[in-house]
Amino acid sequence: MLVVAAVLAGMVWSRLAYWQVVQHGRLAMQAQAQYREFVQLPALRGAIFDRNLKQLVVNTTVYSAFVSPDQVAAGDRDRVATGLSSVLGVDKAKVMTTLASNTKFAYIQRRFAKTKADQLRPLKLPGVGLQEETQRSYLPGIATGSTLAANVLGFVDWNGDGKYGVEQNYQQALGGTPGFISSYRDLANREIVLGTHTHQDPINGQDLVLSLDANIQYAAEQALADGVKRDNAESGSVLIMDPNTGGIVAWADYPSYNANDFNHTDPALFKDNIVGSVYEPGSVMKVVTLSGAITAGAITPDTVINDPGVLSVGGYRIYDWDRRNHGNVDYTYVLAHSLNVGAMKAMQAEGHPAFYSNLQAFGLTKPSGIDVADENCLLPPAADKMSDSQYATASFGQGIDVNMVQMLAAINVVANGGKYAPPHVVERVGTHINPVLLQPQRQAISPQTAAKMTAMMQQVVQHGSGWTSRIKGFELDQAGKTGTSQIPVNGQYTQDVWASFVGFLPAQHPKFTMLVVIRKPHYPGADRDWTLNDGYMTAEPIWKTIAQSLVVDWHITPDPH
Template sequence: MAGRPYSARRPISHRRPAELARGGHGHQETADPRRRMAALSAILLVAVFGLGARLVELQVRQGPQLAAAAVSQQVQQITIPATRGLILDDQGQVLAGNVPTYDVFAAPNQIPATERLREATQLAPVLNLPANQLVQLLTKPLAFEYLAKGQSAQVESQLQRLNLAGIGSIQGETRYYGPGPVPGTTLASDVLGFVNASGQGQYGLEGYYNSVLSGKAGRQSVVNDLQGNPVVLGSAPQQPAVNGRNLQTSLDASIQASVEKDLAAEVKKVNGSSGTMIVMNVHSGGIVAWADYPSYNANNYATEPVKLFRDAGVADLYEPGSVGKVLTFAGALNRHVITPTETFDETGQVTVQGWTIRDWDLRAHGVISMNWVLEDSLNVGAVHIEQWEGARPFYNNMQAFGIGHPTGIDLAGASNQPLPAFSQLQPIQLATASFGQGYVTTPIQMLAAVNAVANGGVWVQPHVVTAITGGGQPTTYIKPKTHRVISAATAQTLSQMMVGVVDVPGGSGFEARIWPTWKGEIAGKTGTSSVSNGQGVYGNNTIDSFTEFFPASNPQFSMLCIIRNPQVPAPQREGAYDAAPTSKLVTQQLIDRFKLQP
């Protein structure tokens, strides 16, 4: 009966099974769990629909971005290094090359803790590292740790024999330069330069042609496996490395070694501060040899004094002294202002704007020829020649020979100081310029100027590289710039006057003679310039020099030798006594090397 109190009902234990199935207290207890299941199913259904909607959102709308983010966390770009191009001498001998090196690494998580001390002890003498330092590296909780970089093939061979667990290497390349003739140096380091730890060329050819030599690194996509090891993705885009191109130079390794050895010996002999010597091919302008002393070891550049990297041949500005008289005579001869045999009364001094200029020997020479002015290197005669030629033509002649203009030499670090504007020059400045004082130039600028006389009056751009080869490209041949400065006839006349500097008794270049075989074939000029303190005050230090070309009848080679600040008694502190004999030694080497005949 409906609405009856639970107490009026028949006891549940006395009901029939059919009654329990149809109603009463038995029906209520069975329906409650079903409602809970239904509610739970509804909740799950809503969650499934929500999750599905979220998956659709992630897959359809955000899928590309999330996929890219996942890949970016697993895929990395590995650099494929390019092989640096070689630098070769004129015979194909490698001056700057590459040797294999090895970066040694450890996988500490693959080395049992009980083996770390033993492996460190075995590695220490091979890698030249303290064992306790290696133990610290091998104990790190890492999958990869560098132990030593840039190791030699010998070290790699020793490691292979040890065959230690968790130790490996990655092969690379390191720039290598051959040994020089002077202890502690590499051959042609001043002209070659070096490559630093970042792979960038520094100084010399390495610096100037860095982009050509270095090539272009490649790229490869890789993904890390579960152990963190890189695995190349075969389907991933790859950019292969483009190797650097090679430089074919005009340098001759044999002559280069002779120049370095002879220059170093002379600088030491006179206790000079430094020296520079350059040898050039007269007609092509190609540099045959180029040396500074002191020099350095390019293989160990990191431990060398930085001041040694500066190449004085292109970077140091100096007053050329009486070598500059070659240009003074060239301009006057070319304008027919003087002739070799023309005479005048040389009084031993001349006054310009209140300044008195004297000859080196402080005496009058009487009536002498232009030949003798050059042979005995007389300053007073040079001043008169400049005055007879005229200020403007004299100034223009200096510019035509390249004074104050960059040569375009293909070496890093070249300096240049333009001549003052003509309107700013005083007569005294032009007078001192006639004998190579009061203006500055670099050694290569001065040699290029003198070389124009040897080359029949045509200035030719000095250069070291003759061709660029390799790299999958056609060979590029270097064509130097040229321009005529003086006539061929003037050049021939001046050449013979310069022969007199060497051969005539009393000529200042007597130490450069190679008699009797080469008598009449060495054309030269000495120079001894006083060193200024930068404020127009000149002290006792000198820069001694000698320039020459030969054979005079058919010039093949020109050269300039400079010895700075020789510490010897004053009479021997001249280019005639240090630079000239050094040039003679190199001339003899050139004659033998190229089998020249007078």
């Protein structure tokens, strides 16, 4: 008997322990939910400004119309449906169907402008309500279907989360911290005024000041769109950098999208080709290769080599772009005429370890770390894992993948006196300067090497493939390099190319460094002569147009001679 009583008591106690100890948290929360009301106070999202404090994004209020069908009498349905369709332009039959349904709540239309809300309010339609929401509004771009700098800024979705670009990368700083009001309610759901209240104000998001220049951004987007259309290309991108700081001045993609209408945009357009895609840079890489060889003391700009137009490496015969025997040429000529054999010989002269170290010094073996979301990069294999032929092709920019930010930052080393300026888009977060700007810049190559390479790149513009980029008045003050590389598909190179041009001016005191990449151009007549798709025909004219805008807008003058 005693045992039975003990067992029963044990069962009761264990059940009590289960509810009071194990389930305590859940039950306490359920109880709190019945008498406690928690209202979230949203934080105001920070604004984004360009380098001249021109506002690029504005928070605006939009409205969503909803209906509670159970509160609309059958006799009022037609009036309600007519009112909603006349103001919002929605299908009246669909609204009637919604009103006849048993649902308690349904959105009629989401996120429309205040003007429509002002028209709807006086109608006093029964069962219809308006819900206020905050929306990010971006500046108009070059066409009605695009907004300015959409790819670098990204957008904010309907949940208030930043997607892509700066909006995603700086979500925490921009979004701020929401506040709340917590109070007690009685059985009739009335607030108990004298009860315990907890109130915390929201902390609004911080404003961002970018290194972007809205005017240059617009000029870049316009010139790029015109160029891509003219070249019958698949797409194109432009990236402009301040050589001294690494701040991005313009970041343009074509095609782009309308960030104000992201929910009706093909998601494929959200992917940014500048930082989200990699490409083989082609001959632009020769700037890196030859700089490394000069630093290593393996060559000088005047070193003469024999270029028969072909070189056998690792069992492969690798040709110059024109397959011609160029005879004895110096390295200034090699760069000006973009000779692959010369680049390979320079790499061989300095040796594989030094070449690889040079890639590291120019930041091509790791992500650029730019403060824009979703950076994509394909890092080269370890130095001892690369074959001879891989080293050979990498010396002239094939078989090595980089993103545009990495490549521009690497070339900018030459423009910046041999120092690597970390690329970035945001200069200030609230009142704080981006820490990247306060760190000393890493010396990648010596200032002397940078000066020699600058002189060689000037020769590219004056006597080589950079001639179509010449700007009147700056002919002696431009430095540049073209690049054209075939696009591999399933391990095989195709006739489609990435055509690019990188350059800076004035050569001795650069004010900007710019990289233009055009993907799969089909220049008129290129079906007969594929070299018409080359960087000098496709990317360079775009570079020139944008550079002219920069010269005018920034009042850039040539260096004295």
